Amino acid sequence: MEYFKSSLKSVLGAPPPESQPSGADTVERLVDRLQSSSLLDDRRDACRALKALSRTYRVEVGAQGMDALRQVLEMDRTDCEIIGLALDTLCNITNPETFDEEVNKHGLKNKIGEQFTEIFIKQLDSVGQILAFLEEFDFRVRWSALKLLTHLLANRPRDIQEIILVSPMGVSKLMDLLSDSREVIRNDALLLLIQLTKGNANIQKIVAFENAFDRIFEVIRQEGGAEGGIVVEDCLLLMLNLLRGNASNQNFFKEGSFIQRLTPMFQLPPETDDSPLSGWSPQKVSNVHCMVKVIRALVAPSGPAQATAACQRAMRACGLLQALCDILMASGVPADVLTETISAVAEVIRGNASNQEFLAGVMAPSTPPRPAIVVLLMSMVNEKQPFLLRCSVLYCFQCFLYKNELGQSQLVQTLLPQGNEAPSLTTGQLLCGGLFSSDSLSNWFSAVALSYALIDNVTQKEQLLRVLLATNIGKPPVTLMQQCVMLLQQGNKTQCKLGLLILLCRWTAQCPTAVKAFLGIDSSVAYLTALLSSQENNDDLQETLLQSMCALLIGLCVYFNDDTVPNYTKEKLCHLIENRIGLERFQDAIGGITRHEVYSRTLKHPQPSAKNPADLLLDHEFCRLLKNLEGIIVKSVLDGSSSHRNNDPISTLTPSESALVAQYKELIREQDVQIQSLNQVNVTLSKEKCDLEAQIHELQATVNHLKDQNLVLRAAQTNFSDEKQMMSTENHIDTTVREDLDKYKVIVKDLQQRLDDSIMKLKEYEHERSNQSKSMLESALKEKMDELEKLQKDQEDLLELLTDQESKIVSYKQKLIALGEKVESDESSGELDTDDQPESSN
CATH class of the missing domain: 1.25.10.10 (Leucine-rich Repeat Variant)
Known part of the structure; x- marks a missing residue:
């Protein structure tokens, strides 16, 4: 101090x-x-x-x-x-x-x-x-x-x-x-x-094309890869910023073979027997987390389908998927790392048949060896496992069955009689065990996982109807659907019921056979209508969702009804809904799901996003099903219930129908506003187009004028037919030519300036308008530039002719002086003065 x-x-x-x-x-x-x-x-x-x-x-x-x-x-x-x-x-x-x-x-x-x-x-x-x-x-x-x-x-x-x-x-x-x-x-x-680079795609692209990925990988190598310190984490965070949501950089990363350079970072050294967690320092955990996020940024379901598929193929080819699976099956991996890795594997295989098949063949190093899928499902239905880990397994199973008809079929087959094959733990057995567990979360996980085998697959829906369960010794077996309905009616846990309703809704959608089986079960419809007809005002989210999903299930039974059950034909079900529930309450119940924030959150991403077990209520695929079918189901019920009424469209409108008409009117008003906005934009674009066309016409007129000037100059050149006439008119022609040439240069300079201005304006307009306008304007501009280049070439040719003419004039003057003729001096034209010449001899 x-x-x-x-x-x-x-x-x-x-x-x-x-x-x-x-x-x-x-x-x-x-x-x-x-x-x-x-x-x-x-x-x-x-x-x-x-x-x-x-x-x-x-x-x-x-x-x-x-x-x-x-x-x-x-x-x-x-x-x-x-x-x-x-x-x-x-x-x-x-x-x-x-x-x-x-x-x-x-x-x-x-x-x-x-x-x-x-x-x-x-x-x-x-x-x-x-x-x-x-x-x-x-x-x-x-x-x-x-x-x-x-x-x-x-x-x-x-x-x-x-x-x-x-x-x-x-x-x-x-x-x-x-x-x-x-x-x-x-x-x-x-x-x-x-x-x-946060939130700025343009800067992200520039940084990427400044060789960022090479430099980042070099720093990571210098710092020791996954075993390195916080600098490695910073490098990976920068890489993540450049890739997440940026399709251009993702493609550059793939085309630059950088995916292959990720693989060695996941090839972790083996753990020691005495201390399996010794190799997982907090910093290493953070590094691996970031590495996994980089992979997920490349194969996110929200990305372009073709780019995602290309990255998935590259990850399989370079051994990256194998390395991720090795981490899944390794011992001593921290739970949070395992959770993120499972989610990464899920997105690497999602919708890719080859990668899905690869995961199906991965075996866990257990005694006896079991498929990795089975080991994962064992974790999902185990209530002692961390909640987020169980969610990630469900997500992985969803991605494994996504557009995978073979995998869906194999799952359903494990629930059917297997003949004399040696008994072994299967995916179907695990899911059934979880479905009947005392843990409501296991019930929900298992029901939803089983529903994935039925997505867009009517064959497996019908096959699943054949599944029989031996519930009590000495009593005949019951079907899986009967058991699900029984659990739905007798259960006292709302989360379990929601999972069962998700399964039943998926099962009956697009499958009249499943609808027939459901309607044939005693008290199945009565239970749903009793629950919906209750007039209790319950603000509990789970109870509200329960009523909404019951309404959806009844609606599915109406829309996909083939009228093969006499007591529950389409028309009778519609009348039942109208009399016991009420059309307005029914419509409000179905729409009640979409009004909740949990619906919009679940619909955004395939992966479960709940942070607590009690918040896990809806599934992404179920929300997609509801979004696609809600409108047509409501219309089917309304049409069926009003078929016996007067056909006058105005007098028969119910309050719910009026509300629907009001919604359409509001939609039409919004579309009118959009149309007006687009019309204004169109007027602006048309005006700018007219202005540019006027400039092009003006340039065309200038070019035509220059062509005329060029013809005059060429005509003047051809008039010099003999030497005498050329000498007598040299001063006049020379002055005229030079004046015209000066004018020509001024005109060309002005034209060039105007062309430059037009080019600048056109460039700005290309940045702002469509590709079609761009190509038209570029074509017009190219024509003008070609004409300008032609005129400039003509000018150069003309200048060469004038230079040659001047040389001849000077030569002729010298000859005249040598012959004793008097020739006037013209300094401006560069001619020789007679005073500078020697006297000629006779």
């Missing part, structure tokens, strides 16, 4: 003891000295003192000294020491964190750094100047500039992203820092790029 005081005294001079200056006064004197001193050493000392004060007196230094610091960056850029001090001072001023020194002073944490950032970037070239200092190799300058840029980005991310995006070579300068041999600069550059 004494050293600091002595430094201030040396810079400011020692004030009298009775008049110690305030902080603001000290800052003001330092800023004045920084601006007015002519000696670099004095300015450097003042800048050093300001840096020391910028933490305690941040507001004063920022308010009074920012312009002076900018001046230093501009005027003293060749001195690395003062530039480093100025940048460090700006770093303190714009720091997004609050210093301990100023907490005591201001009493509250504030956004001083953000406010000073806003002031700093108002001067347009400020950020560009900082980017320029990144090219300086001196550590004091480069690191300070990097820290300042990081603070600016943290305070005003969108503004800084846009500034860097339009700055020449701005991203390139940042990418070069990854090759800096000084680790602190390289690591800070990684953190800056992570923030810079």
